[in-house]
Amino acid sequence: MSLRLPSAPRSGFLAGIIEAALAPHPVDRYLELIDPMMTWRDMRAKVVGIERRTDRTVTLTLQPTHQWSGHQAGQFIQLSTVIDGVRQSRCFSPANAADAGAGPIELTVTAHPDGFVSQHLREHTAIGDVLGLSAADGDFTLPDDLGANAVFISGGSGITPVLSMMRTLIANGYTGTITFVHYARTPDDVPYGVELETFATAYDNLDLRVRYTDVPGGEFFSPAHLDDIAGLEADGDAQIFLCGPAPLMDDVKAYCADRDIADRLHFEAFTLSTPTVDPNEPITGELTFSRSVTSAANDGRTILEQAESAGLSPESGCRMGICFSCTAIKKSGCTRNVLTGETDIEADQHIQLCINQPVGDVEIEV
Numbered sequence: 001m002s003l004r005l006p007s008a009p010r011s012g013f014l015a016g017i018i019e020a021a022l023a024p025h026p027v028d029r030y031l032e033l034i035d036p037m038m039t040w041r042d043m044r045a046k047v048v049g050i051e052r053r054t055d056r057t058v059t060l061t062l063q064p065t066h067q068w069s070g071h072q073a074g075q076f077i078q079l080s081t082v083i084d085g086v087r088q089s090r091c092f093s094p095a096n097a098a099d100a101g102a103g104p105i106e107l108t109v110t111a112h113p114d115g116f117v118s119q120h121l122r123e124h125t126a127i128g129d130v131l132g133l134s135a136a137d138g139d140f141t142l143p144d145d146l147g148a149n150a151v152f153i154s155g156g157s158g159i160t161p162v163l164s165m166m167r168t169l170i171a172n173g174y175t176g177t178i179t180f181v182h183y184a185r186t187p188d189d190v191p192y193g194v195e196l197e198t199f200a201t202a203y204d205n206l207d208l209r210v211r212y213t214d215v216p217g218g219e220f221f222s223p224a225h226l227d228d229i230a231g232l233e234a235d236g237d238a239q240i241f242l243c244g245p246a247p248l249m250d251d252v253k254a255y256c257a258d259r260d261i262a263d264r265l266h267f268e269a270f271t272l273s274t275p276t277v278d279p280n281e282p283i284t285g286e287l288t289f290s291r292s293v294t295s296a297a298n299d300g301r302t303i304l305e306q307a308e309s310a311g312l313s314p315e316s317g318c319r320m321g322i323c324f325s326c327t328a329i330k331k332s333g334c335t336r337n338v339l340t341g342e343t344d345i346e347a348d349q350h351i352q353l354c355i356n357q358p359v360g361d362v363e364i365e366v
Contacts, residue, residue, distance in 0.1 A: 070101035071136030073168040080132030093161035110157035140268035149231030155244025285360035304353035333362030
């Protein structure tokens with residue numbers, strides 16, 4: 001049984017005295033020698049359940065420490081683990097219904113071929129392991145007034161945040177119509193296939209549509225897949241929640257734009273398309289990492305990628321611009337946000353390394 005320590009004192013003065021007395025290390029460095037789940041400030045979670053429902057996924061049930069304050073359906077958390085002596089962090093969306101802080105947390109991780117952390121979590125996580133955990137974040141959430149129709153569209157591992165939303169609606173007795181459209185490679189590639197079928201049988205207001213892409217006659221997205229869904233008309237009231245790979249996201253966004261319902265589309269991306277460089281715009285300048293006394297010729301990629309190529313290891317999490325773990329101070333120069341295309345020349349401000357490219361000479365405090 002893990003010991004539970006009361007929350008850190010609210011008084012910054014008292015907390016400062018205690019931490020100063022235990023210097024040079026933070027309090028949690030001492031407590032973890034007794035029990036990794038006994039924490040003063042750090043939030044952690046113990047692995048209490050493991051299921052490998054498909055040959056590419058692992059579903060982890062986590063019991064968080066007392067600092068966990070719960071999550072809203074659709075939000076994400078950062079999970080961290082130590083691999084070969086280096087702490088690695090990635091973002092995942094809880095699949096369980098929204099909770100107020102008691103836990104447990106359910107995460108389903110898809111081990112992608114090039115997923116260093118996801119592969120490790122699937123192959124090496126064991127019951128009793130203690131992982132780092134962040135507070136839930138993100139604004140991909142259910143509105144307070146959902147209306148009479150909810151449409152969830154997901155692909156691959158994008159199923160987890162929208163499944164959390166659907167579970168939350170069902171747990172709260174939602175009486176409107178729910179349409180759940182999911183795209184997967186094959187029937188064996190859906191970690192929640194049995195549960196989805198059970199929901200569809202038990203709830204008359206749930207319309208389940210699962211489509212498979214890597215089978216004979218496989219079905220990729222088609223407008224016909226959504227055309228008959230109630231509430232998706234231009235004058236309808238259906239709210240649409242989307243999460244999946246970039247091609248699916250792009251197709252659904254185009255569908256909604258064509259039908260003038262884009263204002264009712266809510267989406268979360270779990271991959272960031274590699275930014276392209278305008279072939280007519282020359283790539284110039286030097287990227288200077290002032291703290292590391294290192295520089296490199298700008299090659300047009302994001303600052304995070306160029307820093308890693310230069311042998312540096314700035315903290316980073318999801319690489320999608322939503323977790324804010326890879327921020328650093330830009331001392332000078334012009335950068336371009338690869339998500340919005342906007343440029344910025346303001347000096348001495350924090351920027352996100354994973355979604356900003358240098359434009360000419362840039363000095364960054366890394």
